[in-house]
Amino acid sequence: MDRRERRMKEREATPATGDTELRSLLGDAATLAAGYLEGLPDRRVTPSATVEELREEFCGPLPEEQQDPREMLARLARSAEPGLMATSGGRFFGFVIGGTMPTALAADWLASAWDQNAGLYVAAPAASVVEEACGAWLSELFGLPDGVTFGLVTGGQMANFTALAAARHHVLERAGWDVEADGLLGAPRVRVLAGEERHVTIDRALRFLGLGTSSLRPVPADGQGRMRPDALRSALAESSEPTIICAQAGNVNTGAIDPLDDICDAAGDAWVHVDGAFGLWAAASPSLRHLVRGLEHADSWATDAHKWLNVPYDSGLTFCAHPRSHRAAMGTQASYLVASETGERDQLDWNPEASRRARGFPIYAAIRSLGRSGVADLVDRCCDHARRFAEALEREPGVEVLADVVLNQVLVRFLDPGGDHGSRTRAVIRAVQEDGTCWLGGTTWQGQMAMRISVSNWSTTTEDVDRSVEAILRAAR
Numbered sequence: 323m324d325r326r327e328r329r330m331k332e333r334e335a336t337p338a339t340g341d342t343e344l345r346s347l348l349g350d351a352a353t354l355a356a357g358y359l360e361g362l363p364d365r366r367v368t369p370s371a372t373v374e375e376l377r378e379e380f381c382g383p384l385p386e387e388q389q390d391p392r393e394m395l396a397r398l399a400r401s402a403e404p405g406l407m408a409t410s411g412g413r414f415f416g417f418v419i420g421g422t423m424p425t426a427l428a429a430d431w432l433a434s435a436w437d438q439n440a441g442l443y444v445a446a447p448a449a450s451v452v453e454e455a456c457g458a459w460l461s462e463l464f465g466l467p468d469g470v471t472f473g474l475v476t477g478g479q480m481a482n483f484t485a486l487a488a489a490r491h492h493v494l495e496r497a498g499w500d501v502e503a504d505g506l507l508g509a510p511r512v513r514v515l516a517g518e519e520r521h522v523t524i525d526r527a528l529r530f531l532g533l534g535t536s537s538l539r540p541v542p543a544d545g546q547g548r549m550r551p552d553a554l555r556s557a558l559a560e561s562s563e564p565t566i567i568c569a570q571a572g573n574v575n576t577g578a579i580d581p582l583d584d585i586c587d588a589a590g591d592a593w594v595h596v597d598g599a600f601g602l603w604a605a606a607s608p609s610l611r612h613l614v615r616g617l618e619h620a621d622s623w624a625t626d627a628h629k630w631l632n633v634p635y636d637s638g639l640t641f642c643a644h645p646r647s648h649r650a651a652m653g654t655q656a657s658y659l660v661a662s663e664t665g666e667r668d669q670l671d672w673n674p675e676a677s678r679r680a681r682g683f684p685i686y687a688a689i690r691s692l693g694r695s696g697v698a699d700l701v702d703r704c705c706d707h708a709r710r711f712a713e714a715l716e717r718e719p720g721v722e723v724l725a726d727v728v729l730n731q732v733l734v735r736f737l738d739p740g741g742d743h744g745s746r747t748r749a750v751i752r753a754v755q756e757d758g759t760c761w762l763g764g765t766t767w768q769g770q771m772a773m774r775i776s777v778s779n780w781s782t783t784t785e786d787v788d789r790s791v792e793a794i795l796r797a798a799r
């Protein structure tokens with residue numbers, strides 16, 4: 323076999339290499355994706371397949387032979403669809419899950435096609451510069467101080483981790499300890515003051531960072547879940563150890579925002595981190611900006627783009643007001659890594675990843691297409707829908723709204739004539755999930771079982787809210 327024949331054979335053996343096969347395959351993917359998205363308004367939100375059925379579909383023996391790429395893709399879509407939760411549709415209100423705007427989705431497809439390794443400028447120049455634009459635009463939208471550094475990470479969890487790594491470096495360096503070189507054995511103790519209603523990813527980040535959850539001193543919160551500044555001041559006065567304060571913008575249950583101006587005022591030398599996975603977006607809305615007053619005085623911030631900006635998973639951001647500490651915690655060097663020397667930005671110096679997806683492209687597309695006013699409108703719209711939910715449910719006898727609706731979160735419970743409100747609320751949640759018109763989950767809020775409604779999707783309409791309210795009340799009757 324000569325060289326030409328060998329190459330022909332190789333091409334035949336490699337699925338979808340020819341131009342027409344490639345276009346057909348990607349065309350199929352686009353058709354399947356568009357069909358799925360177009361069907362969302364009429365589709366049951368809840369998956370119909372059981373875990374056994376899904377295992378039956380997917381978990382056969384390891385395939386020995388190749389399969390035609392187009393057949394494989396069609397089969398993949400057919401098998402997966404019954405197991406998809408319609409989280410990208412307008413009537414999914416569980417957890418805090420955004421959808422994906424078409425512009426961001428399209429840019430994400432390009433990011434996959436370009437397949438850039440966005441760790442180093444030299445390997446992916448456009449990805450690096452697009453991240454610079456995202457960092458600059460978002461810090462302006464949030465009103466963060468000039469010169470903040472940033473990192474694009476997988477989500478709120480890693481955004482908290484990255485920011486707290488910078489905080490750990492900073493407070494220990496001030497205490498004369500180099501944590502990057504010497505670790506934590508024998509280091510001065512670091513204490514972390516965080517609201518008792520903090521998100522669980524704070525505790526997990528402390529575990530990852532070796533600070534441990536026993537470094538955490540919970541600060542009492544008020545009835546809405548906001549850290550109490552008077553309690554913070556007392557906690558601060560107890561010790562002069564290196565201290566990190568974890569404040570929160572957007573409680574995962576109530577949406578409540580800690581009083582950031584009072585917290586930053588009280589902090590003194592302590593590092594203030596703001597976990598704003600979704601609540602930081604209040605800063606982008608002129609009508610909600612007052613809720614995060616004082617935000618700019620903090621030292622680091624974490625947020626998500628896959629929640630309220632509605633870009634595809636996974637996408638979070640961390641910002642830091644101390645570039646040297648951020649770089650000291652995250653920076654990486656090796657002889658084979660071609661570090662930029664003339665001011666270009668190597669992303670791996672600002673986040674905990676090495677090889678990584680170019681997740682700046684969908685963020686860029688989202689902000690570029692919405693503009694400042696579009697982002698504000700997206701945030702305001704979700705909050706209006708949340709208020710509509712609360713008002714409609716509250717009108718019904720036996721339904722109690724448990725917390726002020728300040729952002730996009732609503733907490734309700736269903737009163738039981740016999741007094742077992744917890745069981746009744748759980749039963750209503752289960753019935754709503756089984757009905758499939760919408761999906762929402764439950765939580766325990768200050769000792770009471772509650773239904774959680776989170777409106778985080780760009781495509782939710784007033785009609786979606788009204789249909790969902792009807793479904794909830796149907797389940798409750």
Ligand SMILES: Cc1ncc(COP(=O)(O)O)c(C=O)c1O
Nearest residue numbers: 418477478479521523574599626
């Ligand atoms: C306040 C807060 N912090 C952190 C997170 C974690 O974010 P992610 O799931 O993107 O890691 C969440 C998720 O809902 C959150 O609400």
